[in-house]
Amino acid sequence: MAYTVLAASASLQLDTTHAQTLNAVDLDKSAITFISKQMGVPVEGKFGKFSLQLAFDPAKPGEGRVRVELDAASIDTGSEEANDEVKGKGWFDVKSHPAVRFVSSSVKSLGANRYEVGGKLTIKGHTRDLVAPFTFKPAGSAAVFDGVFTLKRLDYGIGEGVWSDTATVADEVQVKFHIMARADASKK
Numbered sequence: 001m002a003y004t005v006l007a008a009s010a011s012l013q014l015d016t017t018h019a020q021t022l023n024a025v026d027l028d029k030s031a032i033t034f035i036s037k038q039m040g041v042p043v044e045g046k047f048g049k050f051s052l053q054l055a056f057d058p059a060k061p062g063e064g065r066v067r068v069e070l071d072a073a074s075i076d077t078g079s080e081e082a083n084d085e086v087k088g089k090g091w092f093d094v095k096s097h098p099a100v101r102f103v104s105s106s107v108k109s110l111g112a113n114r115y116e117v118g119g120k121l122t123i124k125g126h127t128r129d130l131v132a133p134f135t136f137k138p139a140g141s142a143a144v145f146d147g148v149f150t151l152k153r154l155d156y157g158i159g160e161g162v163w164s165d166t167a168t169v170a171d172e173v174q175v176k177f178h179i180m181a182r183a184d185a186s187k188k
Contacts, residue, residue, distance in 0.1 A: 032050055033047075054181065068102040126156040
């Protein structure tokens with residue numbers, strides 16, 4: 001979920017003398033998706049509404065920051081019946097916890113356009129540390145950030161009661177993010 005995660009430069013030359021802070025996210029070209037397993041069968045889903053604020057300069061990754069907020073009610077599991085179920089109290093409890101939030105505390109380079117962002121993920125009132133690896137790829141006057149990480153849903157109280165049986169619904173949920181961004185001088 002959290003997805004997560006950063007952006008692009010106007011000239012987008014990775015030569016550090018020309019690098020700029022990437023800070024404008026194109027939400028129409030970005031996505032936060034997930035894969036859970038129900039009785040061993042992968043089930044794909046996504047969040048239709050989210051906001052993402054970021055600042056990322058590939059020449060100074062340690063100064064990077066990101067804040068993501070997902071509208072929990074925008075969850076789409078591919079089934080209207082399942083959507084209604086996961087919005088309920090035993091799952092995301094969207095009435096009491098309408099947002100899923102990730103706030104970064106660190107970004108570091110792993111080399112070869114690979115990075116990782118660390119921070120706090122809050123779901124349903126439970127906050128845990130999270131580290132998410134991602135890649136950074138220039139794309140014309142923009143850049144693409146792609147990442148994937150796994151979280152344990154029960155750590156966040158997702159799927160309580162009969163749904164806490166991991167033989168029925170796996171504890172591990174794979175979260176993927178694809179973020180398109182560019183530099184916007186007006187946001188400095």
